[in-house]
Every structure is written in structure tokens, then in C-alpha cells.
Amino acid sequence: xxxxxxxxxxxxxxxxxxxxxxxxxxxxxxxxxxxxxxxxxxxxxxxxxxxxxxxxxxxxxxxxxxxxxxxxxxxxxxxxxxxxxxxxxxxxxxxxxxxxxxxxxxxxxxxxxxxxxxxxxxxxxxxxxxxxxxxxxxxxxxxxxxxxxxxxxxxxxxxxxxxxxxxxxxxxxxxxxxxxxxxxx
Amino acid sequence: xxxxxxxxxxxxxxxxxxxxxxxxxxxxxxxxxxxxxxxxxxxxxxxxxxxxxxxxxxxxxxxxxxxxxxxxxxxxxxxxxxxxxxxxxxxxxxxxxxxxxxxxxxxxxxxxxxxxxxxxxxxxxxxxxxxxxxxxxxxxxxxxxxxxxxxxxxxxxxxxxxxxxxxxxxxxxxxxxxxxxxxxxxxxxxxxxxxxxxxxxxxxxxxxxxxxxxxxxxxxxxxxxxxxxxxxxxxxxxxxxxxxxxxxxxxxxxxxxxxxxxxxxxxxxxxxxxxxxxxxxxxxxxxxxxxxxxxxxxxxxxxxxxxxxxxxxxxxxxxxxxxxxxxxxxxxxxxxxxxxxxxxxxxxxxxxxxxxxxxxxxxxxxxxxxxxxxxxxxxxxxxxxxxxxxxxxxxxxxxxxxxxxxxxxxxxxxxxx
Numbered sequence: 317x318x319x320x321x322x323x324x325x326x327x328x329x330x331x332x333x334x335x336x337x338x339x340x341x342x343x344x345x346x347x348x349x350x351x352x353x354x355x356x357x358x359x360x361x362x363x364x365x366x367x368x369x370x371x372x373x374x375x376x377x378x379x380x381x382x383x384x385x386x387x388x389x390x391x392x393x394x395x396x397x398x399x400x401x402x403x404x405x406x407x408x409x410x411x412x413x414x415x416x417x418x419x420x421x422x423x424x425x426x427x428x429x430x431x432x433x434x435x436x437x438x439x440x441x442x443x444x445x446x447x448x449x450x451x452x453x454x455x456x457x458x459x460x461x462x463x464x465x466x467x468x469x470x471x472x473x474x475x476x477x478x479x480x481x482x483x484x485x486x487x488x489x490x491x492x493x494x495x496x497x498x499x500x501x
Numbered sequence: 502x503x504x505x506x507x508x509x510x511x512x513x514x515x516x517x518x519x520x521x522x523x524x525x526x527x528x529x530x531x532x533x534x535x536x537x538x539x540x541x542x543x544x545x546x547x548x549x550x551x552x553x554x555x556x557x558x559x560x561x562x563x564x565x566x567x568x569x570x571x572x573x574x575x576x577x578x579x580x581x582x583x584x585x586x587x588x589x590x591x592x593x594x595x596x597x598x599x600x601x602x603x604x605x606x607x608x609x610x611x612x613x614x615x616x617x618x619x620x621x622x623x624x625x626x627x628x629x630x631x632x633x634x635x636x637x638x639x640x641x642x643x644x645x646x647x648x649x650x651x652x653x654x655x656x657x658x659x660x661x662x663x664x665x666x667x668x669x670x671x672x673x674x675x676x677x678x679x680x681x682x683x684x685x686x687x688x689x690x691x692x693x694x695x696x697x698x699x700x701x702x703x704x705x706x707x708x709x710x711x712x713x714x715x716x717x718x719x720x721x722x723x724x725x726x727x728x729x730x731x732x733x734x735x736x737x738x739x740x741x742x743x744x745x746x747x748x749x750x751x752x753x754x755x756x757x758x759x760x761x762x763x764x765x766x767x768x769x770x771x772x773x774x775x776x777x778x779x780x781x782x783x784x785x786x787x788x789x790x791x792x793x794x795x796x797x798x799x800x801x802x803x804x805x806x807x808x809x810x811x812x813x814x815x816x817x818x819x820x821x822x823x824x825x826x827x828x829x830x831x832x833x834x835x836x837x838x839x840x841x842x843x844x845x846x847x848x849x850x851x852x853x854x855x856x857x858x859x860x861x862x863x864x865x866x867x868x869x870x871x872x873x874x875x876x877x878x879x880x881x882x883x884x885x886x887x888x889x890x891x892x893x894x895x896x897x898x899x900x901x902x903x904x905x906x907x908x909x910x911x912x913x914x915x916x917x918x
Contacts, residue, residue: 373867380900380908381863381881388867405739452867459871460794466867 339496342414347489350413354485357410361402362481369395381434385466389452393445396473399481400438407485411492421496429491434483437476443474512678519593520603522672523681526589527650527721528736529688530539531611533579537721537754539675540572544593544600550578553586554609566591571668573718578725579601584739585615594794606607606685608645612739614681617779618889620646620741623687625884626652626694626786626857628917630670632757634679634860634885635903641682646771646886647738649687652832653694653750653786654854659698661662667715675719679860684721687862689722690736692746694786694833701803704753713751733765735772741891743767743778749786749805760808766815773824780826780915790853791843796866804833816847826915828896829853830887835864837883839911840875853914877909 369391376387408426415421431438451465515521522539530733540546547566551559566576581587587610591603605769612618623646629633640646656674661667695701698712715733717724725731732748747769752762759854761769773781789805794797805812819827829842831853839857842848855878863880869880881902888897894916900908 318711374762377880380877381869381870381879381883381902383880387866395703458866458873460792460797463794463796463868 332432333461335499337500339493340417340418342416342493342496346413346416349411350489352405353410353413354489355404358403358481358485359412362404363398365395365399365402368398369393385452385455385462386449388446389466389469392443392448392470392473396441396445396477399477403481403484406422406490408492413487414489414493414496418498419496420499421494422493425494425495426488429494430484430486430488432491434480437480437483440476444469444476445472448473509828514677514678515681516604517593517601518542519601521801522719523673523685524589524591524603524606525590525684525721525768526606526608526688527690528577528723529608529611530579531583531613533577533581534587534608534611534688535589535721535723535802536574536576536578536606538566538574538591538603539672539719540566540568540574540591540593540909541846542593542596543599546574546593548574548576548578548589548591550581550587550589552582553588556588561587569718571718575721575723577634577723581610583610583612584616584618601868604681606686607644608688611737614737614739617740617741618739619888619890619892620647620738621886621888622648622650622690622896623884623886624637624650624652624674624830624854624856625859626855627654627835627861628673628674628680628859629654629657629861630677630680631657631880632860633903634677636859636882636901637679637683639901639903639905640884641679641686643686643886646687648736649683649689649788650744650784650830650856650887651689651720652784652830653692653859654692654696654832655693657696658698658715661695661712663801664711664715667711668718671715671719688746690720690746691722692748692786693732694751695750698750701787703755704751730879733761733768737778738780742780742782743772743776744782744784745772746784758810760805760807760811766857767870770815770818773819773827774822779894780889780896782823782828782830782889785829785831785853787833788830788853788855789829790838790840790855790870790875791844791848792802792870793844794868794875796868797870813847816842816851818846819851820823826894827851828887828913828915830885831855832857835861836866836869836875836878836880837885838870838878839876839898839900839913840870840877844874852896852915854885854887856883857881859884878909881908883908 376384392493393437406425411426448469451462455462518540524533525537528535546566550562559602566574568574588607590605593601623640659668693716736744787804801807842851842853883900883902886899897912899910
């Protein structure tokens, strides 16, 4: 009985030691594969989101064929929300490409790290959308009164959106790599 | 199908291979018009002119035509009654035997010089030969448009490098069924814009002379004897309206800030003050209106606003002289609009109507001209019906889509204020 207990304790200790083994950097091929696939997902997301957003103002021409600035702002909001959702949900999952050589990471950790670093550009993009919305609302009421706000809001959204996309992808990878632990085969 | 012609799927071909680009009329006067066609083949060509509705009585005139080396005919007919609808048809004969007839066209001679009566005309700009042209078919289906104004970009010749290139594009554009229908339906009053040569062309561009030559060749207009390169001219419809057709492209001198030549500007000012017509309609291919805001400010250098000295001087002149009945009609923008030329200062009482596009992508701006300066705007492909009533000096604009839907109807009292 005592022998059995000693063996069990020894096995637990061995497992604990194995958990504490530091994961080596993922191979360059994994890094390359992640970079390419994350870029493709981000670009595809931009395309899909842009098309979805563009459909809104196109559908919202009034009966006489006049575009509605507020619909344009709505289209950008939809595009931004869709892009954020796709990238934030899909890209961290691509970290699984680093699940090699007996080490496994956590997409949730990747997502958390990506968000931690990229949240400020995301908030800035949201602020840009708000400025765009206000400008569009003013422009809707009086021609040329909200155009500068629309341009500023749009510019801020586009620039910070790109920054967010890049940071989220880069630091999701870092988060995933750092979260990797050794697994028993 | 004749080489060089383009048809969209389902569009009918020409009535006869000998007249592949159909027919057209222009330069209507109180006693005649210029009749145009493009003839292919060895036969002789003549044109028959009837009084509309009385064709059974035989033609009023049978006029032999002399096509130029490219088969293009510009035949002036005179001796007709004023303010009368006429029909006409080109006929080809070989050895005295009739071998082909063009389609039947119609035009109205202008009002007699001292006549005062309401007139109605249509107007468009931006007719891309690669696009559906439903507004032209809609306009052509009417029989009450006394004339039709073409505000430029009547084709897109961009990329043409030689006379042959330009000629080929004109043939493709005019070979389209909607173009043939419209051009046969009433007389034309055209001007040109940049795409008759190339996008936003520089007047000093080497392609301008050949682009101008082909414009004169394919439109139903003659070249002024005193200056064969002059595009600007006026057309009078009795005492009701005088059309001042501007050349807003071919005489620009950016370096000296001249949008139009001094001679053209002097002619316009003199014409506006001396005209006894109730309405003075200025055909102005690129808008003179002020378009405030950064989005429309991007193209400012390409229009009157980019030449503020001439623009302000002209608008101030019209205001100072209290010239009544002035209506600006313009194109170029891929949107139609109606409103006041300026928010304040010179031109704040002046009215400008942007017409078209007849076949183009709508202007991509997320916001279109609107209140308080503008009363209407649309990006839908359309044409405009303009009614001029000299008894009230009111101009009524109706914007009509390619399906025949009235997009807007607006009336402006053009009495000087």
C-alpha cells in the first residue's frame, strides 16, 4: 500500500515537472503560416465587411435617387462591426498553427492579449464612427454643414481600424504562443 | 452589322446598312435646319423633307447631298415655314434606282423671329456609350420636345490617340439604338465637354484639334465660316428664348485664369444684354454654381469656381444689368440638381439646372447638393424636360428617369429681382 502511494506521488511530481517546461519558440514555418493566414483573413474580412457596408447607402437612396449621409454612416458602422467581429473571433483561432512539438496554446488567451494591446485603436475607431455619425446627421439636415466632420470621422475610423487590425493579429499570436503548455502524448 | 458600331444585347440595329448611324438634325432656324447622316456605299444621297402629317402630299423639298470623304452629310435645308414640325429621310440611289432609305426623322423649325410662344425642350449630359441609355429612349418617345440640348460628354472618347480612334468611338456611340432614336426625334443643340477628347483635357493638348474636328463631324452642326474652330454660338427661338451655347473647355487658359476666352466672354455679355428674348438659356457644360464643402471642393479647379475672377465678373455683370430670364443649364457632374448659383453675393438669385447623367455611374459623393442652396438632386440616370412660358417668365424643370418616372418637378420665376 505504501509502495503504491509512493509511486503515485512520484508520477504526480513528474507530471508537475513536465507542466513547467518552457515551450520553445514555434518554428518559423508556423510563424509564416500564421502571418499569411491572418493577413488573408483580415483582408477578406475587409472585403466582405466593406461590401456589406456599401450595400446600405446603395439601398438607402431616396425615391428620387438622392444618397442619404446618415445611411453612409450606418454603412460604415455595419462594416466596422462586421470586420471587428470576424477578425476578433477568427484570427486568434489561427494561433493553433503553433500547436506543434507537444505544446498547445489557448485561443482565449490569444484573444485576451490581442484585445489588451489593441483596445485603444478600437476605441479610437469607435470615436471616429461617432464623429462620422454626427457629421452625417448634420449634413442630412443642411448640405455642406457636416462634410468636414464626416471626413474627419471617416479618416480616424480608417486609420485606427487598420492599426487595430494589425495590432490585434500580432498580439493575438504573442498571446497564443505565451499560453502554450506541454501536453502528454 | 456595320463595323465600328456597338449594340447592347437586344438593341435593334440600324434601319439600313447604308445609314448605320441613323440621322440627326440641328441648327434649326425659322426657315430650315441642318440635316445630318452617315452614308456608307457608292450610291448618291438625297434628303426628302415633308411637312409633318402631310407626307402623303409629297415632299416639300428634295435636296441632293454631298457626303464628305468619310460619308458624313451636313446638309442645310431652307425655305421652310417657321414653327412647323417637319419630317425628313435620306435616300440612296444607284443609277437612278432607289436602293436604301434611312429612318424617318423629325424636327421643328424655330418660332418666327417676332413670335412669342411657350417652348419645351429636353436636355441631358454624360452619355457613356457602354451603358444602358434608357433616358434617351424615354425622351425619344415624346413628340413634344421642340429641341434637345446636349450638355457635353455625349460620348466617352478617352484613350483615343488618332483621328481614326476618335471616329471609331463616335461611330460606336452613335450606332447605339437609343442615340439613333433620340437624334431622329427632334433637332439637337449640342456643346462639348471634356470626354469628347479626354478627361479634364488641357486646351493646349495636341489631341484637342482632332477631337474638335470629330465633334463637328458627328454632330449636326456647321463650322462657323469666320472661325471654323469656334464652338460657342447662339440659337434663337423667336422672342421666347435665345440659347447661348458656351465652350467651357476648348479655350481655357489656366495660367492666366481664363475659363473662357475674352472674346467668348464679351460675346456672352453683349448677347445677354442685347437679346430681346424673354429667356436667355446658357448651355454651360461644367457648372457655374458654388458647391460648398470639401467633398465637392475636390474638383473645384475644373469648373467656374476654379476661375473666380471671370466667374464673379460674369455673375456680377448679370446682376448689375438686371438681365431677366437667365437660366443656366449644365452637366458634367454625374448628378442632376436644381438650385441657386451662389449662396450669397453675385449669382444668389441666378438659377442653374444640372442635367443628366443619361448613362453613367451616379456621382459617388455620399452627400448631394441640398437645402438651402439647392432644391433637388439625384444620381439616377435621367433626362430633363424644360418648359419655358414667356407669359409668366417661369421655367419649369421636370427630371424624368429611364423608366419614365418623374423624379422632381420644380418651377422658377426668372424675372429679374
